[in-house]
Amino acid sequence: MKLFVVELRRFASRRSNQVLVLVAIGFMLLSLSGLTMSSHSPTAEEVSTAETQARESREELAGEYDECAVQSSDPARDCGHLTSGYEIDASQFLPGVVVFSEDAADQLSFLFVVFAFCGLLTAGSFIGAEWTSGGMTNLLLWQPRRGKVFAAKTGAAVSMVSVVTWGYTLVHLGALWAISATRGLVGDLTPTWWAATFDLAGRLFLVVVLATVLGVAFAMIGRRTVTGIAVVIAYLILVEYGGQLMSLVIGASIDDLILSTYLVAWINDGLDTMRPDYTVVETTPGWLGGLVLIVVTAVVTAVAAVRFQRQDAN
Amino acid sequence: MSVTHVDTTPPSPVIEITGLRKRYRSIRRPGTTALDGLDMVVHRGQIHGFLGPNGSGKTTTLRILLGLAAADHGRMRVFGRPVPQCLPELSDRIGAVVESPRFFGSFTARLTLSLLAGTIGLPDVRVEEVLTAVGLRDRADEPVKGYSLGMRQRLAVASALLKDPDLLILDEPTNGMDPAGIREMREMMRGLAADGMTLLVSSHLLSEVEQLCDTMTIVSRGRRVTHGRVADIVAAHTSDSVTVTLADAAEGARAAEVLRRAGLAISGRAERVEVSGAESPAAVTRLLSDKGIHLSGLTRQAADLETVFLRLTGTAPVDGRYPQIDHSLLPPAARSTPDERELTVTVSEGAES
Numbered sequence: 001m002k003l004f005v006v007e008l009r010r011f012a013s014r015r016s017n018q019v020l021v022l023v024a025i026g027f028m029l030l031s032l033s034g035l036t037m038s039s040h041s042p043t044a045e046e047v048s049t050a051e052t053q054a055r056e057s058r059e060e061l062a063g064e065y066d067e068c069a070v071q072s073s074d075p076a077r078d079c080g081h082l083t084s085g086y087e088i089d090a091s092q093f094l095p096g097v098v099v100f101s102e103d104a105a106d107q108l109s110f111l112f113v114v115f116a117f118c119g120l121l122t123a124g125s126f127i128g129a130e131w132t133s134g135g136m137t138n139l140l141l142w143q144p145r146r147g148k149v150f151a152a153k154t155g156a157a158v159s160m161v162s163v164v165t166w167g168y169t170l171v172h173l174g175a176l177w178a179i180s181a182t183r184g185l186v187g188d189l190t191p192t193w194w195a196a197t198f199d200l201a202g203r204l205f206l207v208v209v210l211a212t213v214l215g216v217a218f219a220m221i222g223r224r225t226v227t228g229i230a231v232v233i234a235y236l237i238l239v240e241y242g243g244q245l246m247s248l249v250i251g252a253s254i255d256d257l258i259l260s261t262y263l264v265a266w267i268n269d270g271l272d273t274m275r276p277d278y279t280v281v282e283t284t285p286g287w288l289g290g291l292v293l294i295v296v297t298a299v300v301t302a303v304a305a306v307r308f309q310r311q312d313a314n
Numbered sequence: 315m316s317v318t319h320v321d322t323t324p325p326s327p328v329i330e331i332t333g334l335r336k337r338y339r340s341i342r343r344p345g346t347t348a349l350d351g352l353d354m355v356v357h358r359g360q361i362h363g364f365l366g367p368n369g370s371g372k373t374t375t376l377r378i379l380l381g382l383a384a385a386d387h388g389r390m391r392v393f394g395r396p397v398p399q400c401l402p403e404l405s406d407r408i409g410a411v412v413e414s415p416r417f418f419g420s421f422t423a424r425l426t427l428s429l430l431a432g433t434i435g436l437p438d439v440r441v442e443e444v445l446t447a448v449g450l451r452d453r454a455d456e457p458v459k460g461y462s463l464g465m466r467q468r469l470a471v472a473s474a475l476l477k478d479p480d481l482l483i484l485d486e487p488t489n490g491m492d493p494a495g496i497r498e499m500r501e502m503m504r505g506l507a508a509d510g511m512t513l514l515v516s517s518h519l520l521s522e523v524e525q526l527c528d529t530m531t532i533v534s535r536g537r538r539v540t541h542g543r544v545a546d547i548v549a550a551h552t553s554d555s556v557t558v559t560l561a562d563a564a565e566g567a568r569a570a571e572v573l574r575r576a577g578l579a580i581s582g583r584a585e586r587v588e589v590s591g592a593e594s595p596a597a598v599t600r601l602l603s604d605k606g607i608h609l610s611g612l613t614r615q616a617a618d619l620e621t622v623f624l625r626l627t628g629t630a631p632v633d634g635r636y637p638q639i640d641h642s643l644l645p646p647a648a649r650s651t652p653d654e655r656e657l658t659v660t661v662s663e664g665a666e667s
Contacts, residue, residue, distance in 0.1 A: 138473065144380075
């Protein structure tokens with residue numbers, strides 16, 4: 001516990017982390033100021049027009065669904081994507097108006113994706129700088145149990161990133177609600193909305209945690225701050241981008257082999273993907289996406305822990 | 315009549331290293347043998363010098379002893395207990411500075427020490443004590459990146475003292491320090507040893523070692539060359555020769571003849587003659603003055619630690635050529651054999667008593 005508290009202090013004392021938090025606060029102030037200035041309370045006429053447009057869109061999509069269903073032997077499979085049209089409501093037709101019930105999920109997703117990236121970066125920097133500055137060697141003279149050191153540093157990085165992520169997000173969404181209440185629309189915050197929002201936040205938070213753990217693990221393996229970022233960039237170029245190009249050449253889908261499939265499946269609680277012949281829809285369930293992400297992170301972390309345990313500290 | 319029994323048993327060893335071997339392997343380059351069966355013993359309350367040419371395995375030994383690197387073979391005990399197995403239980407009793415001092419640049423000295431102290435729950439007052447002891451108290455709130463090498467060295471020593479350890483291991487503790495700092499460090503180490511602390515000091519400042527250390531181990535190419543009391547080792551390599559300087563250079567040939575007839579070995583020419591084999595310097599003086607040859611000087615050829623070190627490690631320049639790294643003297647193979655595969659490092663429990 002003492003070591004964990006020390007690592008929390010060490011993480012919080014790092015200037016780069018403090019600067020990052022200040023930059024994030026600056027970004028929040030700027031973005032919220034922009035939203036405040038660009039939003040306005042809709043007039044009754046704007047609301048009426050939006051409701052009309054929403055109703056027309058719903059009717060149009062319903063017609064498309066009916067047409068599709070007549071021609072299909074399995075409407076649920078072939079026409080399912082058209083059912084999303086029924087979620088259309090008037091708030092989507094109010095340009096220049098902040099609608100909390102509509103915008104919160106997008107803001108939440110954006111913030112958590114940014115924090116996942118920051119988690120990877122700051123955790124990598126936290127560990128990499130310890131190696132390059134000699135701090136790790138100094139620490140091991142005080143605490144020779146390397147497993148304990150690894151756990152304390154990982155725990156501290158995850159804890160601090162989590163606190164900042166939730167703290168920032170709650171303040172940001174609170175401010176968004178205040179803007180929507182005063183210069184926009186709050187919208188319908190139904191129990192379904194709250195459940196869906198909490199579900200999304202939970203899924204995104206797991207991504208933030210896993211990214212932070214990966215940042216620690218990669219930096220432990222490479223003993224450099226940039227290792228995590230370098231691995232992610234190399235993976236994106238070689239596997240995600242290169243793999244997609246290769247799949248076009250060989251005419252076979254590689255969706256099952258790339259992490260982005262499982263990442264999106266986890267965040268969206270399921271992902272429908274089509275084979276190259278566009279005939280069969282494959283569904284990757286959300287739980288499988290999460291499981292794959294957790295297993296990959298666990299394997300990388302285990303490799304890092306074993307290397308840290310066995311290799312000489314320089 | 316009372317009888318006083320004097321305990322003549324040597325103090326219990328704090329560090330015992332036997333047959334330590336370490337080879338650094340590389341895929342791209344041939345491997346390097348850093349330690350080749352090294353033996354070393356450090357007893358309680360001693361200041362033990364650990365000397366050797368660059369690349370002779372000193373730092374590797376200290377790193378293995380402290381659990382930062384793994385040995386291939388050998389046994390180590392600290393306070394009587396095997397290490398690295400028991401290192402977690404012993405780490406609170408061992409303070410160490412290994413290699414050049416490196417710290418996180420944007421942290422202050424106070425924060426750096428406070429974080430280390432926090433790992434074992436030491437109070438902040440202890441941080442202030444060691445900052446004062448190493449002379450950094452007034453600069454403790456500056457980022458370490460602005461520190462000179464000597465100041466970083468002081469900070470490193472402060473971090474090693476923080477635990478108030480029973481065993482202090484210092485690798486080049488005065489590196490980069492100014493003369494006053496070196497003197498302060500020497501006096502501090504003496505004081506710590508006087509209080510019962512055991513110190514293992516690796517240094518290239520041989521004059522410092524000669525002044526400071528009770529015992530020493532000299533290593534070359536991963537093997538022990540010699541060990542024992544500093545004074546004994548130096549004395550063992552001090553010859554009985556004297557250098558005679560004549561008042562009149564023209565008397566050189568006659569003086570040489572007188573000394574040779576007396577059965578003494580001589581070398582040198584003109585007014586400076588080196589004489590060995592004499593019973594004492596006074597005997598040489600008497601011999602020459604009896605023949606009316608007057609001296610202007612007579613110097614005993616006492617070896618210093620530097621001379622002994624260069625001779626024992628084979629690193630003295632010869633004919634203007636300087637020995638290269640890893641070309642120092644290769645001592646005879648250590649006693650332990652490669653079959654001793656058990657690795658045990660001990661800091662002896664008896665040292666507590």
